[in-house]
Amino acid sequence: MYSNQQATRERVPGCGRQTEMTRITGLRNAIAYLFPHEAERDGVFRLEVQRLGRRSLFALSILTGVLHLFYVVLVETGSIPVARSELPSAVLPALLVCLAALVLARSRWGLSAGRPASLVLMALATASAFRFDLKAAANITEAERFVLADFTGALLFAVVLIPALPVQTLTLGLSLTAVAAFQLSNAPFAPAGLSPLSLTAVLIMDSVLCAILSAVSYNRLWSAHRSSQEVCQTQRLLLVSDNASSMAKLSAALSHELNNPLGILKSSLSTLKDLRGRLAAAEPAVRKGLERTVGQLETNADRALGRMEEIVREMQRFTNLDRAEEREFQVNRVVKDVVSLLDPEAVGGIRIELDLHQVPRVVSKPHLLSAIIARLLQESVSLVSPDGWIRVATRAEEPAVKVLLQDSRPPIPGADLAKIFEPCFHVSGGRVTAGNWTWFNARQILREHGAEISVTSTAESTTAIITLPL
Numbered sequence: 001m002y003s004n005q006q007a008t009r010e011r012v013p014g015c016g017r018q019t020e021m022t023r024i025t026g027l028r029n030a031i032a033y034l035f036p037h038e039a040e041r042d043g044v045f046r047l048e049v050q051r052l053g054r055r056s057l058f059a060l061s062i063l064t065g066v067l068h069l070f071y072v073v074l075v076e077t078g079s080i081p082v083a084r085s086e087l088p089s090a091v092l093p094a095l096l097v098c099l100a101a102l103v104l105a106r107s108r109w110g111l112s113a114g115r116p117a118s119l120v121l122m123a124l125a126t127a128s129a130f131r132f133d134l135k136a137a138a139n140i141t142e143a144e145r146f147v148l149a150d151f152t153g154a155l156l157f158a159v160v161l162i163p164a165l166p167v168q169t170l171t172l173g174l175s176l177t178a179v180a181a182f183q184l185s186n187a188p189f190a191p192a193g194l195s196p197l198s199l200t201a202v203l204i205m206d207s208v209l210c211a212i213l214s215a216v217s218y219n220r221l222w223s224a225h226r227s228s229q230e231v232c233q234t235q236r237l238l239l240v241s242d243n244a245s246s247m248a249k250l251s252a253a254l255s256h257e258l259n260n261p262l263g264i265l266k267s268s269l270s271t272l273k274d275l276r277g278r279l280a281a282a283e284p285a286v287r288k289g290l291e292r293t294v295g296q297l298e299t300n301a302d303r304a305l306g307r308m309e310e311i312v313r314e315m316q317r318f319t320n321l322d323r324a325e326e327r328e329f330q331v332n333r334v335v336k337d338v339v340s341l342l343d344p345e346a347v348g349g350i351r352i353e354l355d356l357h358q359v360p361r362v363v364s365k366p367h368l369l370s371a372i373i374a375r376l377l378q379e380s381v382s383l384v385s386p387d388g389w390i391r392v393a394t395r396a397e398e399p400a401v402k403v404l405l406q407d408s409r410p411p412i413p414g415a416d417l418a419k420i421f422e423p424c425f426h427v428s429g430g431r432v433t434a435g436n437w438t439w440f441n442a443r444q445i446l447r448e449h450g451a452e453i454s455v456t457s458t459a460e461s462t463t464a465i466i467t468l469p470l
Helices: 002-011 015-033 039-042 043-076 084-106 112-135 140-161 166-185 196-280 284-319 330-339 366-383 414-416 437-448
Strands: 327-329 351-358 362-364 388-398 399-408 424-428 430-437 452-457 462-469
Touching: 015 196, 039 043, 039 112, 043 084, 043 112, 043 140, 043 196, 084 112, 084 166, 084 362, 140 166, 140 196, 166 196, 196 284, 196 351, 327 330, 330 351, 330 366, 330 399, 362 366, 362 462, 366 388, 366 399, 366 437, 366 462, 414 452, 437 452
Parallel strands: 351 388
Antiparallel strands: 327 362, 388 399, 399 462, 424 430, 452 462
16 A cells, blocks of 8 residues: 555655645644634734623623522522531632622723633632532542533533633633642542542543634634625625716716806806907997906806806715714705706706705714715616606604605515615626615615614605614
């Protein structure tokens, strides 16, 4: 067999080196799996681990407190041969530690200290349980069984509740092994049952197995985080694509709006340049008429410039280029600006109605609201018939302001309406097209800023309701 493998390596150049590289890669992957410290360098994942650590500290502090209260009940009922006078020294310190852990979990330091504090609390709680095990056991065999059960249960709780690294779980297990061996060696029992060395070997084996389980749990958490990040990245790319389409249509509308005043301005300046030369050599009777024409051209140029300035201001409010942070703004003004920038050629004969009521100012990012309303209006324009209508309304309904976008598009079927915020793809005419991404992106952006959107559809109209909290 060896000669066959050697012959294969001689026949296939690089086969031995490739096998060796495969083994090295496998060894590196195994080491990375058992020691996933690279995941801790990801800031977002580290924050998620810290949040889970704080949550585990909160849960463990409550569970440990309840466990020690249960021991008090066992002592009171005589199930554990412990004198009542010993209870304060045995239970009170543990309850104080649980209370301190609970306070830490709810404090601002709980985020960074949650995971290590959870491991320490688990170690202290298990060591305390070992003491009660020795009190409850009638002989060394029972004591060893109790200790082994509590030891395994504690490590399994640590694997499930605490997002610990495998090396941290192994350290916890070895620490508890030392504590258990020390307490059993000082137990007032005759030497029977498992030998101390055998029990220690069993506990070490449990520690290694739980460390492997911890590696599996931690890497699943890391894989879920990476998958979530990939989904978010895909959503961002689709959002960018959707916004690029919206910006292209907005650019077309903007160029149309600017072309008219720009044409008037160029024509007025060109005519003024010609008239200035003729005005100096003109006779008095002709000069008066030329001066009136010059005045009219100057007025037209001023109006054209004023219109261009107004368009620029509307664009600044629409995109919020001058101020992109969260701020207080008037919703009605944003709605008016967005509607005024609709492409007239695309709108055609569609009737646009505004029903804006007096509403309080809201605090958010106005450019995001502008982009969402513009995208939803563009979709309405594309779906409404040429003789249809679109209505934009605002309402003040405490504790929120609502923006209603209603149109006369064909009704949305109930099955499609129920999944309108779920992105999907359709095959139409041999081409794959995206569906519902406008609604999905709108809801994602609004929810990130504490707002919400809902959609209703009847035979007469379809209404999107954007709810902005005050």
